[in-house]
Structure formats: structure tokens, C-alpha cells
Amino acid sequence: xxxxxxxxxxxxxxxxxxxxxxxxxxxxxxxxxxxxxxxxxxxxxxxxxxxxxxxxxxxxxxxxxxxxxxxxxxxxxxxxxxxxxxxxxxxxxxxxxxxxxxxxxxxxxxxxxxxxxxxxxxxxxxxxxxxxxxxxxxxxxxxxxxxxxxxxxxxxxxxxxxxxxxxxxxxxxxxxxxxxxxxxxxxxxxxxxxxxxxxxxxxxxxxxxxxxxxxxxxxxxxxxxxxxxxxxxxxxxxxxxxxxxxxxxxxxxxxxxxxxxxxxxxxxxxxxxxxxxxxxxxxxxxxxxxxxxxxxxxxxxxxxxxxxxxxxxxxxxxxxxxxxxxxxxxxxxxxxxxxxxxxxxxxxxxxxxxxxxxxxxxxxxxx
Amino acid sequence: xxxxxxxxxxxxxxxxxxxxxxxxxxxxxxxxxxxxxxxxxxxxxxxxxxxxxxxxxxxxxxxxxxxxxxxxxxxxxxxxxxxxxxxxxxxxxxxxxxxxxxxxxxxxxxxxxxxxxxxxxxxxxxxxxxxxxxxxxxxxxxxxxxxxxxxxxxxxxxxxxxxxxxxxxxxxxxxxxxxxxxxxxxxxxxxxxxxxxxxxxxxxxxxxxxxxxxxxxxxxxxxxxxxxxxxxxxxxxxxxxxxxxxxxxxxxxxxxxxxxxxxxxxxxxxxxxxxxxxxxxxxxxxxxxxxxxxxxxxxxxxxxxxxxxxxxxxxxxxxxxxxxxxxxxxxxxxxxxxxxxxxxxxxxxxxxxxxxxxxxxxxxxxx
Numbered sequence: 001x002x003x004x005x006x007x008x009x010x011x012x013x014x015x016x017x018x019x020x021x022x023x024x025x026x027x028x029x030x031x032x033x034x035x036x037x038x039x040x041x042x043x044x045x046x047x048x049x050x051x052x053x054x055x056x057x058x059x060x061x062x063x064x065x066x067x068x069x070x071x072x073x074x075x076x077x078x079x080x081x082x083x084x085x086x087x088x089x090x091x092x093x094x095x096x097x098x099x100x101x102x103x104x105x106x107x108x109x110x111x112x113x114x115x116x117x118x119x120x121x122x123x124x125x126x127x128x129x130x131x132x133x134x135x136x137x138x139x140x141x142x143x144x145x146x147x148x149x150x151x152x153x154x155x156x157x158x159x160x161x162x163x164x165x166x167x168x169x170x171x172x173x174x175x176x177x178x179x180x181x182x183x184x185x186x187x188x189x190x191x192x193x194x195x196x197x198x199x200x201x202x203x204x205x206x207x208x209x210x211x212x213x214x215x216x217x218x219x220x221x222x223x224x225x226x227x228x229x230x231x232x233x234x235x236x237x238x239x240x241x242x243x244x245x246x247x248x249x250x251x252x253x254x255x256x257x258x259x260x261x262x263x264x265x266x267x268x269x270x271x272x273x274x275x276x277x278x279x280x281x282x283x284x285x286x287x288x289x290x291x292x293x294x295x296x297x298x299x300x301x302x303x304x305x306x307x308x309x310x311x312x313x314x315x316x317x318x319x320x321x322x323x324x325x326x327x328x329x330x331x332x333x334x335x336x337x338x339x340x341x342x343x344x345x346x347x348x349x350x351x352x353x354x355x356x357x358x359x360x361x362x363x364x365x366x367x
Numbered sequence: 368x369x370x371x372x373x374x375x376x377x378x379x380x381x382x383x384x385x386x387x388x389x390x391x392x393x394x395x396x397x398x399x400x401x402x403x404x405x406x407x408x409x410x411x412x413x414x415x416x417x418x419x420x421x422x423x424x425x426x427x428x429x430x431x432x433x434x435x436x437x438x439x440x441x442x443x444x445x446x447x448x449x450x451x452x453x454x455x456x457x458x459x460x461x462x463x464x465x466x467x468x469x470x471x472x473x474x475x476x477x478x479x480x481x482x483x484x485x486x487x488x489x490x491x492x493x494x495x496x497x498x499x500x501x502x503x504x505x506x507x508x509x510x511x512x513x514x515x516x517x518x519x520x521x522x523x524x525x526x527x528x529x530x531x532x533x534x535x536x537x538x539x540x541x542x543x544x545x546x547x548x549x550x551x552x553x554x555x556x557x558x559x560x561x562x563x564x565x566x567x568x569x570x571x572x573x574x575x576x577x578x579x580x581x582x583x584x585x586x587x588x589x590x591x592x593x594x595x596x597x598x599x600x601x602x603x604x605x606x607x608x609x610x611x612x613x614x615x616x617x618x619x620x621x622x623x624x625x626x627x628x629x630x631x632x633x634x635x636x637x638x639x640x641x642x643x644x645x646x647x648x649x650x651x652x653x654x655x656x657x658x659x660x661x662x663x664x665x666x667x668x669x670x671x672x673x674x675x676x677x678x679x680x681x682x683x684x685x686x687x688x689x690x691x692x693x694x695x696x697x698x699x700x701x702x703x704x705x706x707x708x709x710x711x712x713x714x715x716x717x718x719x720x721x722x723x724x725x726x727x728x729x730x731x732x733x734x
Binding site: 085086089091092093094096097098100101103104105112141143144145147154155156157158159160161165166167168169170171172173174175181182198199202203206221295297298339341342343344345347348349 | 452453456458459460461463464465467468470471472479508510511512514521522523524525526527528532533534535536537538539540541542548549565566569570573588662664665706708709710711712714715716
């Protein structure tokens with residue numbers, strides 16, 4: 001079980017502070033209110049200097065004696081209570097279980113405290129921003145859908161796990177990798193390769209790419225889950241490792257990279273501790289099919305959605321660099337997207353033996 | 368890299384045999400033909416004695432000098448060739464990469480060998496049944512979406528991996544766990560608990576349930592992928608461990624259990640080496656909410672699809688036991704489904720501390 005540490009003690013204190021606030025207001029006969037930063041597009045901006053998406057400083061009061069807010073206020077308190085229970089017991093749980101935990105029928109009524117998880121999830125995000133605590137610090141897990149292999153030794157729940165000695169399977173990255181839970185004991189790698197899809201991760205693991213190039217292979221099987229992003233961020237932060245992101249050449253791949261690099265609009269608050277502004281895009285670039293001689297017939301025609309998504313990306317402040325405009329416009333002009341899997345058209349080990357070695361040697365990446 | 372062994376040598380021989388057959392036919396001026404077992408519902412039956420879904424003995428010839436079959440015959444050979452390449456090089460890959468590998472434009476034409484993965488996937492299944500080789504033996508991977516923790520030591524690619532010493536993260540179950548790739552070195556567990564969802568697996572891992580109850584905790588994050596099923600099957604086969612399946616109480620949960628237990632209709636051929644006829648359904652049962660005092664408001668109303676799916680299940684030969692009919696009919700009569708997550712309504716550790724201990728003590732499961 002997770003041991004309480006300074007950090008979790010501090011979070012518990014903040015949660016209890018919420019309840020105190022209500023009690024103090026009640027004693028004084030005042031309307032209790034919580035100040036919650038506004039989580040909408042209007043309060044989000046790209047910080048050019050730090051190169052991350054950040055939240056602005058607008059806040060809103062949530063009060064109890066307000067017909068429109070009373071239920072939400074009560075619900076916020078219930079969620080806060082469930083979160084405090086997690087802190088006290090040193091437990092973690094999922095968004096869904098918090099919903100179930102906080103759900104009950106209000107005494108002498110037929111009304112439920114919550115009718116769906118869509119009512120409790122946003123309140124957890126409200127509390128994250130109001131209390132300035134990462135979701136992980138509130139002990140709320142996402143899925144643990146990631147895998148890591150390479151010269152990295154971590155301490156997890158008292159066990160020393162050497163990720164270079166786990167065959168081709170690897171260590172299943174926990175959803176929460178905060179220092180309270182997972183300590184980085186040793187890391188002798190030169191860089192982190194964050195691979196979008198499991199197929200390519202498997203190829204690289206099977207070929208022991210990480211051994212030859214002394215790197216950490218990380219995948220989240222699609223859009224990387226929070227644990228994978230936090231681990232990459234910590235390796236970048238604490239071990240000063242460059243992070244290279246390898247994704248399909250399509251608007252979705254560009255987007256995955258951009259979330260890893262500067263965070264997302266929806267969770268702007270977390271960028272400061274989730275984003276990796278130094279991350280590089282190592283491929284697939286829209287120029288790669290030509291450079292590496294991939295035939296046109298392994299490309300996939302861009303559909304309408306791809307085209308409009310790509311045009312949206314062209315307007316994002318963080319894609320304004322000349323090279324990025326060229327990259328995205330070239331995809332649009334060719335009219336094709338390419339999956340990493342298409343490299344297998346050359347041969348099954350092309351990724352390991354030709355593509356990545358050349359990319360690394362030529363420092364052929366985008367920033 | 369995977370070392371070739373007796374098994375993979377045998378598979379390569381079978382694949383080369385395909386090519387030989389064409390050459391021999393050409394030399395004799397005959398039409399080359401491959402005999403392929405029929406993979407359709409008409410050729411599938413439930414074997415009451417073995418308690419698995421099996422393929423019947425109907426086969427069909429695929430010939431080259433037949434306008435309707437010529438392209439498919441050629442495609443089958445191309446896929447066979449790509450699979451033979453994998454065997455020779457000791458590599459594994461994905462269905463998608465095989466498609467890309469075998470795709471090219473036919474000389475002096477604008478025609479592609481394959482226009483989509485939907486053309487190559489069925490041919491791989493054809494070759495599985497024709498050559499009597501599991502997909503894993505053909506070196507084709509699925510996703511590695513599973514995680515395991517507990518008193519189990521495996522040898523993976525020369526590394527000895529002790530799954531009891533991997534913190535709360537665990538060992539990421541490789542897609543291919545055939546004896547050529549993963550050897551079970553030691554296993555002192557009393558049983559395997561196969562958990563549908565990652566949330567509950569995380570709960571049990573965090574609470575060290577596997578230590579107290581001396582079991583192996585396995586999850587596939589949803590419908591268990593092939594590697595997870597094969598690992599459970601091997602632990603059942605080789606180590607004689609009972610396998611208990613823990614799923615949501617809904618038709619989908621029943622179905623997941625039934626696939627683990629007797630295989631699936633679509634892949635009937637594989638049941639002999641994938642199914643676990645001794646697997647038990649430990650919950651959630653439709654009787655559990657009452658037994659464990661879960662309030663009605665944490666149940667979810669069955670929708671039309673749930674109801675019709677449940678009625679289909681009632682007709683499957685493998686759900687004809689009295690207890691199963693009672694189980695499914697009870698869900699229908701209550702009109703609610705329950706997620707495992709709903710146990711959190713009692714308290715966050717209810718699953719670990721109350722529900723499962725009582726289930727195990729009372730041997731309260733369905734066969």
C-alpha cells in the first residue's frame with residue numbers, strides 16, 4: 001500500500017481545508033464559497049517562452065446558497081470527501097469508482113447525489129485546479145496501458161525493478177508514477193524513444209534496439225496515458241534525457257506529439273508537470289516516404305476529416321515554426337498519410353536497422 | 368531475437384511445403400490446389416465431452432486455374448511467403464505489417480496484390496487452420512495489452528522475470544507466450560484470477576491480494592488478448608492451477624468468460640490450445656447485488672441490446688446448465704447490470720477485503 005508522505009499529507013490537508021471552509025462559513029452564517037479556476041478555452045493560452053499550454057488566472061466562485069449552484073456545491077463536497085478518504089487510507093482508485101463511492105440516494109427523497117459519471121469527473125478536475133494538485137496526487141488513476149524496457153531501474157512498492165532484465169515483455173508502467181510511488185533509482189540511457197504504437201515497440205524490443213542505441217523504449221499503445229507521459233517527463237526532468245516521439249504520419253500523430261510536448265487544451269493546468277517542451281518529433285515525417293523510398297501504394301488517401309484536422313493544426317500557435325508549416329503542408333499537398341507499419345513494406349526490420357539509425361545519425365527531427 | 372527451435376522449424380517446413388506443392392503441380396502441368404478447412408458457422412460445433420467449441424472436418428480446395436480463386440490463390444502464396452520469411456529470420460510481426468509486406472503493385476499493371484488488410488487477415492487464418500499452426504506459431508503477434516503479477520517466474524529472452532518482485536506495475540504479458548518464447552520456470556500459486564478490467568486488477572495489486580491469497584493476478588484490460596489467454600491456459604495445463612474469471616455482470620462479461628472457457632465461434636480451430644474448459648465464473652453474478660447488499664441505484668438499466676444479447680446467450684449449448692440459465696434469467700428479470708466498479712459503493716477495498724474472500728471461502732462460483 002502507498003505510504004503517506006509529505007506530499008500526500010499536504011493534499012489531505014488541502015481537502016480537509018475545503019470542509020473547514022464550509023464549517024467556518026456556517027458558523028458565521030455566511031454563504032460558503034470555493035474559488036475555482038475557469039477550465040475553458042477562454043482561460044487557456046500558449047506560453048511562448050515556456051513553450052507549454054497554460055491556464056490563465058480567471059476564477060469563479062462556487063457557492064452553496066445559489067439555486068443554480070447548490071447541487072454542484074454539494075457534489076463537490078462529496079467528491080472531496082471521497083478523495084480525502086483515499087488520502088487517509090493511502091489508496092488509489094479510478095474516476096469511475098469515485099463516482100460509485102459518492103453515489104447514494106439523498107435521505108427522504110428519490111434523488112441521487114450523482115446520476116452519472118459525467119457529473120463527478122468535471123468536479124475532480126475542478127478540485128485538481130482549485131487545490132493545485134495533479135490527479136495522481138489526488139490518488140486517482142487512469143489506465144496502466146503503457147510498457148517500458150531499457151536501462152532503467154525503478155523502485156516500485158519496495159521492489160527494485162530493472163527494466164533491462166524483463167525479456168521482451170517489459171515493465172507495465174503503472175498509472176501513477178509520482179515519486180511517492182515509483183522512484184527512479186538508476187538510469188544510464190542516452191535518450192527516451194516514445195513510440196505511439198505497440199507494434200513498433202514490439203519490433204524494437206524484439207530487435208534489442210534499446211541495447212544497441214542505449215535508450216529507453218516507451219509505448220502507451222496509442223495516445224500515451226498519463227503514467228507514460230509522466231514517466232517520460234520525469235526522465236527528461238530528473239535525468240536530462242532527450243525524448244524522441246515516433247508516431248504515424250497523420251494529423252493524429254502530429255497531435256499526439258504536440259500533447260506530449262506542450263500539453264493539451266483540455267488539461268492545460270497540468271502542462272507544467274506533464275508537458276515536455278524539449279520533446280522532438282523524430283517521425284514519420286511527411287517527407288520520409290520520399291526520402292526512404294516508400295511506394296505511394298502503401299500510403300492512405302487523406303479523408304475529409306484528416307484534411308480539416310491538418311488545417312486546424314496549421315493554425316495552432318505551437319505549430320507556427322517554418323519547419324512545421326512545411327511538414328503539415330507537405331502532407332496535405334501529397335494527399336497521403338503513412339503508418340509506421342508501412343515501413344515493413346521494405347522489410348520487417350527496416351525500422352530498427354535503417355530508418356531509426358539514419359534518423360538518429362542525421363539528427364533528422366523536428367522541434 | 369527468438370531462437371529457432373524444433374517447433375518453428377516444423378512450421379517453416381509446412382510453409383515451404385505450400386510452395387513445393389505449386390512447383391510439383393506446375394511440373395506435372397496440373398492445377399495447384401490447397402485444401403483449406405472451412406471456417407464458417409456451418410463447420411463449428413460444441414464438443415460436449417471436451418467442453419470446447421471445435422471445428423468440424425469440412426474442407427474446401429483453393430485452386431489456381433479458377434477465375435474466382437486465382438487472385439486469392441496468389442495472395443495466399445504471398446502471405447505464406449511473408450510468413451516463411453518470419454520463420455527463417457526468427458522474427459515476429461503484426462497482421463498489419465504482413466499486409467504491408469505483401470503489398471506491391473503487380474508488374475506491368477496498376478493492380479495491387481492487396482488493396483486492404485481485410486484481404487490478408489482471412490488468409491492468415493486460412494493458413495493457421497490448413498497448416499494446423501497457432502497464429503503465435505506463425506510468429507504473428509496481437510497486442511500485448513495484458514499485465515500479470517504474483518508468484519510466477521518466467522524466462523523471457525534469457526531474462527529470469529520474477530512476477531512477485533515487480534512492485535504494483537507488474538510484467539507486461541507479451542503477445543506471444545509460446546514455450547519457444549516464454550518458459551514457466553516456477554509457479555507456487557494456488558490459482559489464477561483473471562480480472563476483466565484494469566481498475567480492479569490495480570485495486571488487487573495495490574492491496575497485495577495475490578500475496579495473501581497466493582494467486583496470480585492477470586488482466587487483459589477488457590476482452591483478454593491472445594497472450595493473456597494462452598498464459599492462463601498454460602498455467603492451467605502445465606501447473607494445474609484453477610482459473611477464476613472475474614467480470615462485470617452484463618452479457619459482455621458472460622461472453623468474455625465463455626470465450627476464456629470454451630473458445631469462440633470465429634476462432635474455433637484454436638480452442639484446443641486456447642480454451643480452458645475448467646475455468647470458473649467467480650463473479651459478478653446477477654445474484655451478488657442482493658447477496659452483498661449493493662443498492663439498486665448503482666445498477667445500470669439493461670438496454671435493448673443487452674436484453675437481446677442475453678437471450679442469445681441463453682440459447683448457446685454451453686450455457687444450458689441449470690445454474691447458468693438461472694443466472695442469466697435472473698439478470699433479465701431484475702433488469703439491471705452491475706459493474707465491478709460498483710462494489711466501491713460499499714468501500715474502496717470491498718472487492719479485496721470482503722467480496723472475493725467470501726466468494727473463495729464459499730466456493731461461490733459457476734462452472
